[in-house]
Amino acid sequence: MAAETLRADARSNRDQIVAAALILFRDKGIDVSMKEVADHAGVGVGTLYRRFPDRDALISAAAHAYLTDLADRCAAAAREERDAWSALGRFLRECALADVGAFASSVEPALHTRIQADPVSTQVRATVTDSIARLVTRAHDDGTLRSDVDAADIARLMTVQIYTRPTEDRTVAVGRVVDLLLDGIRSAAHP
Incomplete structure (x- = not known):
């Protein structure tokens, strides 16, 4: 015991x-x-x-946790949402609310180099990348995502940083910005 x-x-x-x-x-x-x-x-x-x-061991563990969280969020959105478009929207909202962009900009390029050198983190990163690519393919197949938007674009949008004033409700403000982003990548065929 x-x-x-x-x-x-x-x-x-x-x-x-x-x-x-x-x-x-x-x-x-x-x-x-x-x-x-x-x-x-x-x-x-x-x-x-x-x-x-040492610091490197902590950085590797943090990188692994960060990437695992992204992989879990993407997988959950893909599994639980009714379609690829809804899953992409949920995933981008969650990334914005979790300040993924703030983390990425704060630790780059040092963490990026460490992730590439760590086989475990590289594997988790590949899982994230593959999950996003599958969502993009499904959204293209559904006709909901603009055909010129690719997985790399979604990866960039994951790291958008959204400032909210102290008097604003962060969830509402982030939701509004993400809705505007989604409107920009939505296929004209599905307004």
């Missing part, structure tokens, strides 16, 4: 550290101190270093 609890605690600590790293990398870049990551995660620096022996 104690070993199972320890494993659960260790897993929880690891998850907290990765979640903190994702937030801090997004907000401050990958050069944030390991102590700040530990503090944000609510763990000691020793606990952080037991889970991640």
Whole structure:
């Protein structure tokens, strides 16, 4: 029982550290101190270093978590929405609400290089890319997506950053901007 609890605690600590790293990398870049990551995660620096022996290990874990989240979001949208167009819209809304663009711009190009060098992250990245490509193909086949819009365009739109004023409801503002984006890539045959 104690070993199972320890494993659960260790897993929880690891998850907290990765979640903190994702937030801090997004907000401050990958050069944030390991102590700040530990503090944000609510763990000691020793606990952080037991889970991640160096910055590269933490960056790799954060990259993997970031890409896995994108893959999960895309797969869920494709599986749960009634058609490819609805799935694309949901996926782009979720990316905007999750500040995918802020994370991507904060960690590029250093993280991109690390992702390409890490076989596990490369595999997850390929899953994201393939999932988006399948959605684009389905939307083209349905005639809902403009024929000149490709998977690379959708990948760029995933990283759109949307500023909202402190007095605005973020969900409403992001929804409005994403609706405008979707109107721009919708096929004229499906207004």
